[in-house]
Amino acid sequence: MQNLKLKIRNLFRSRKINVFLLFFVLAFLILVLTKLSKVYTGTLSFKVKPKHVNATHVIVNTDKPALNITFETNGFNWLKYAITRPELDIDFEKDVSKKDSMLIWSVSKGYSNINNQFSIDKKIISINPDTLLFRFDVNDVKLVPVVLNIDIDYAQGFNTLDNIKTTPDSVKLIGPSTVLKKIKKIETQKLKLSNVKANIDQLVMLNLDSINDIKTNMKQVSLSINVSKFSEGIVELPIEIINIPAGKTINYFPKHVSLSYTTSLENYNNITSQDFKVICNYEDASEVSYLTPSVVKQPKDVKNIRLLQQKIEFIITE
Template sequence: MARSFQAVKNFLFRFVNRKFLVFLFFLVISGVFWLITTLNETMEKEVTIPVILTNVPKNMVIMSDGNDTVRITVRDKGYTLATYFYTDHIKPIVVSLPSYIKSDEHASVSQAELQKMVLQRIYGSSQVINIKPDRLEYYFVNHNSQKSVPVRFAGNVHAERNHTITAINITPKNVTVYAPQKILDSLQSIPIGLFNMSSITDTVRKDIKLQRMKGVKTVPDQVRIEICADRLTEKTVEVPVETINVPDGKKLRIFPSRINIKCTVGASQFKNITEDDFKIVADYNSLTGAVGEKCVIRLVAVSEKVSNARLEVSEVDYLIEQ
C-alpha cells in the first residue's frame, strides 16, 4: 500500500513539473515575441550625449555651468534606440574652446554646428526631433579678473511662538567671484538662493547654493547657513540712573537711584544680561524746578541681546544740592 501511494505521488510530481516547464517555455517564447515586436516599432526616446570642453588656456576661468551634456530626442526603431542606452555607440561631443571663441569673453557652438556634431554620433536611420540646448554657450574671463565679496542672506525666517532668532551665521562669509571687470566694479555682495523657513525652535544648519548671476562664477558656489533660535523668557535687571547736563557746583540726586528694567531675553543669554547692557539717564535740563515735580528718566541704551525693554517706573523724586 505504501509503495502504491509513493508511486502515485512520484507520477503526480513528474506530471505537474512537466506542465510547469511547458508553461514556462511558452511564457519565455511569448515574451521574446513581444520584445521583438515592440523593438521593431518606431518610437521616440531622449538620449543624453556628454560634452567635453578641451584646450582651455591655463589663465582662463570658464564662467558657464550646465553645458556638460546635450539631450536629444531621437525617433527610430526600438532595437536601434536600445543600442544608444546599452552600448557605448554614442561618443562624447568634444569642443575645442579656441575654435569657437567669438569675443574676448565669449565662445559659442552654433545651432548648425551642434546639430552636425550630433548627427555624426547617431545612426543614419535615426531622426533627431529636438536638441536641448540648441547651442552651446561659454563665457570666460582672465584668471586675474576676480574679487572677494561678502555673502548676503536673502530669505525669510521666523521662529516658533515664544522663541526668537538670535543669529544668522554664514560660512564662509566671503567668496571669490570671477567676472568681467565691469561686473566686478559694481558687485558689492552675492546673495544666497531664496531661503524661507518658519516655526524654528532650535539651531538649523543648511547648505545653500548661491544665487546664480549671468557672467559670474563664485568659488565656492554654496555656503552653510546656521540659524540660531532660542526660547524667550522675561528678566528683571536693576540698573543705576546716571545724571547728565548737571551744572558745575550742583549735584542732582535721584530717589531711588536704581531702577528695575524688565526685558525679554533668550534663555541661553539669561545669565549674561547685566546692568552694563542698559543705560538710564536723568537730564538736569528737563527739570523746571516746580514744586512737587518729579524727574523724568529715560532708557537711552539697550543691548541688542534683549527685546521689549521697559522701565518699571518713568518718574522719580529728586533733590538738587548746591
C-alpha cells in the same frame, strides 16, 4: 489558393525549416562577431573640453576645437563610437603654454593626457592638428559678502542667541572689473521659516540671476541656527546721569528703572543686574524737560532688551 496557404503554413511548422532558421541565425551572429572582433584602423573627430583653466582666464573661442585621432581598435569599439563619442579633456594646467593673448595646446605636451583617456585596447596612430589655439581674456577676482535674505518666525518661547549668518559668509566672483565694481554683495534666495522650535541646518541657494556675466566658485551656502527655549527676565537697575554741567546738581525720579530681556534657559541663571548699565545723558535734555535712559552695557547672551521706564523727570538745583 487555400491549398497554397496550407502548404506554406505546414512548411513553417515543419521541424526542418525551424532547424534551418536556427542555423541561419547562428551563422549570421558568428559572422557579425567575427567581423567585430577584428582590428580596424580609422580616424574620428573628437571635440575637446578645457579642464583646470586658470580662474581669471575666460576662453573666448567662437568655435569648439576638435582633434582628429587615427587609431586601431576592434569593431566593438568602432560600433560604440558610432553610437556615442565622448569629449576629450584638455588639461590647461599641465599641457598648455601661454603666448600673448593665446593659450596653445600641443601634441608634444598633451599626448600622454590624451592617450590616457583611451583604454588599452585602442592604439593611437596619430593626432591632428598638432596644435590647438585658444583665445582668452583676463578677468578680475573679487570677494563679496553673502547677505542672508531670511524671514524667520520662532515658535512661542523659542529663539536663538546666534548671529545668524551663512558658511561661508562671502563668495568669490570672477568677471570683468567694470562689472565687479558695481557688485557689493550677493543675496541668498528668499527663505521663509515659520514656527521654528528646533535647530536649523540646511543649504540656501544664492541669488545669481542678476550676474549672468560673472563666474562664481559656489552656488549655495550653509545655514546653521541653534534654537533654544527662551525665558524672560527682569532686573532693577540704578540710573547714572552723565555730562552734568559744573556747579549744577540734578535731582531726578525715579532713581531706578526696570529692564526686561529674554535669554535661553541654559543661560538664564548666569544673567545678573551687574551685567547691565543704564545712563541718562544730560546734554540730550537741552530741548526737553525729561531725561531719556539708554542701555550702554549688556551681556552678549540676551535678546529683546526693553526699558520699562522711558522718561526720567528731573529738576536742576544750583
